[in-house]
Amino acid sequence: MEHPENDPRYNGLKVNKGIAQPPSVNPYLKKRVRSNAYTVAEYVEGILAGDRVILSQAVTLVESSLPEHQETAQAIIEQCLPHSGNAVRVGITGVPGAGKSTSIDVFGMHLLKKGHKLAVLAIDPSSERSGGSILGDKTRMEKLSMENNAFIRPSPSAGSLGGVARKTRESIVLCEAAGFDYLFVETVGVGQSETAVHSMVDFFLLIQIAGAGDELQGIKRGIMEMADGIVINKADGDNIDKAKMAQRQLRNALHLYPLPESGWTPEVLTYSGYYNLGIAEVWDMIHRYIDFVKQNGFFDLRRREQAKYWMFESINEQLRNGFYRDPEIAGLLTTLEEEVLSSRKSSFVAAREALERYYRRG
Secondary structure (H helix, E strand, O other), X not given: OOOHHHOOOOOOOOOOOOOOOOOOOOOOHHHHOOOOOOOXXXXXXXXXXXXXXXXXXXXXXHHOOOHHHHHHHHHHHHHHHHHOOOOEEEEEEEOOOOOHHHHHHHHHHHHHHOOOOEEEEEEEOEOOOOOOEOOOHHHHOOOHHHXXXXXXXXXXXXXXXXXXXXXXXXXXXXXXXXXXXXXXXXXXXXXXXXXXXXXXXXXXXXXXXXXXXXXXXXXHHHHHOOOOEEEEEOXXXXXXHHHHHHHHHHHHHHOOOOOOXXXXXXXXXXOEOOOOEOHHXXXXXXXXXXXXHHHHOHHHHHHHHHHHHHHHHHHHHHHXXXXXXXXXXXXXXXXXXXXXXXXXXXXXXXXXXXXXXXXXHO
16 A cells, blocks of 8 residues: 555544645756757857857857867858958957956946947956966956857967967957957957957057056056056046046157057046946947947958958968878977987977978878
8 A cells, every 4th residue: 555554444534635745847948948059040040140149159169179169060050150240349458457357347237328239258368287267257247247249258378378369369259240249359468369359450558557566567568568558447436537648658658658549649638337326428429439440441451351350360370280280290299309308309300300290191
């Protein structure tokens, strides 16, 4: 019997069956999970329709190092390319602690309130030792991450900023095809990825803070030459006077640099990302720059130069990958490495032998 307590011998005692318990696993789960991947046509159709889920999956393919994923990703990019190029691309950099993510949050909300769609592609620094990455941009962009017209995608640098930068460049094409008319590319802000990001955006914005100190002058000097605009964050409360002083110092410093190829003299503004002060003025500056370079033809020139730059970067990466993934070369490198470490062969001779072997096989 199901319940022995209901046996006639136990007169007056009865146990009911009770309520049937629901299954521990959602019965609809299998219906929502696709066992097969999307076709290229389905990816393109979803991206052009603005489906953020499909867009995210396509970006994942772009970031993947698997050959089959790369083949699919390139096919998607090729079909999305005619639908791209209509967004304003803004690179954002600054020293750690300058408030880049908070600024992106308020900059983005300013654009969304005006009816725009924004994609944020953030290169997140990975641990050199473990390869792990926090990918915490969505937690730092609290308001923006909850908006339907915003797409935030952090990408771990994994110690190879050049490779991630190329993948970010390809992700820009997908985001523009999905209808995002503004794009932010945030860098790790340590002076390494800025050159790559500068080569994929229309406006390069440098975020500074007052009183950063002489220890950061080396970083400033290299980046300031690339900046189209400099903004000093945290200009609020007792820090306003310091921010104004830093503004004057940076304006004076910019006079020591030659006029950029664009013909535009970089402006220096102050604002407060935390208190949402001076945001409109920053965007007025960006729009003045875009109008200026479109009128003198530098906007299109810069885009063409960027396309050429990334063509050669892609060639360099393919050559590098082909060399190191070659099984015969991998075995030869192990032998050459031992000879170099034991001082039986110089580094330069070993490198030449490896390359000559590779070229002969080609």
